[in-house]
Amino acid sequence: MVMAQPLFQLLKRQIGPCLIDVLAPAWSLPLVERMPEVRAGIDLPLRHGDLGLVRRYRLGKELQGHYRQAIVLPNSFKSALVPFFARIPRRTGFIGEGRLGLLNDMRRLDRKLYPQTVQRFAALSLDPGQTLPTPLPIPQLTLLPQRVCATFRGLGIPLDGHPNLALCPGAEFGPAKRWPLHHFQTLARECTRQGWRVVVLGSAKERTLGEAICPATAGNCLNLAGTTSLEESVDLLSFVQAVVTNDSGLMHVAAALNRPVIALFGSSDPNHTPPMATQAHILTRHFPCAPCFKRQCPQGDPPPCLEQITPDQVLETLHALTAQGSRPTQITMTGS
DSSP: OGGGHHHHHHHHHHHSSOOOEEEEOGGGHHHHTTOTTOSEEEEOOOOTTOOOHHHHHHHHHHHTTSOSEEEOOSOSSGGGHHHHHTTOSEEEEESOSSOBTTBSEEEOOOTTTOOSHHHHHHHTTSOTTOOOOSSOOOOOOOOOHHHHHHHHHHTTOOOSSOOEEEEEOOOTTOGGGSOOHHHHHHHHHHHHHTTOEEEEOOOGGGHHHHHHHGGGGTTOEEEOTTTSOHHHHHHHHTTOSEEEEESSHHHHHHHHTTOOEEEEESSSOTTTSOOOSTTEEEEEOOOTTOOOOOSSOTTOSSOHHHHTSOHHHHHHHHHHHHHHOOOOOEEEEOOO
């Protein structure tokens, strides 16, 4: 969702005063609400992977007559059904999973020309033959200070000027994208010694990771994984002084909030889904097998490519980011 925002920004530039609505699962709509380019979010009441043909048909009928174009970002067959049922005149998307007839403005994806996901989304704003502007606009989620204060108070976190560090130890894709737990424990311990308050964020699946990280900090850590909504997590990330994260959804959220972000890449490709922000710094190991895009590392757990990114390297980068302020996004290959 975060990587779709540059598409919305380009549509506003190119078309002018167009009205953009976003059809998406309810859990992601708090992000849409923070995108000023979007008029409204529309709940897609289906779980990931559900075909839900009848529901999609009914939703399409409800939307009939309201839109002149639909841009379909996923490449799946089912994602093109609602615009088809809604009889939207122009239905744009990449050639994908059996969608001939469902889409009538089909594009062929040039993966070499558009290596990044954000570029592929943005390219769907163009007419055939046009080229993407450079640089692309970057995701920028709106800050809501009043909401931040309410969220911090509700979670019992004092707004006392104490520096807050968010740790995001999860990655939905699998263990090959996760920095080792013992490294997060060491980092949390050293940061609290240096005066940071540590907050662990993530879904309920990361709750046990937070439970393992916090005891290393002598009580200066708050495990909020699984206890906060996405909306609350966005509020928290918009106020913390720095974020250390795996390649995950929260990484992109933190970058779109222009927070100092240290992004740790293992099996995935930092050239494909980098955090797009001026204060983002990527740490990765330039292994011959990387990026492998595997859920489980064939060489064991923890993956060597992430094991060899040390807490000391992360601490050094953290000090540089927080001391020097805004810096350009870059990729650091820490060894071979």
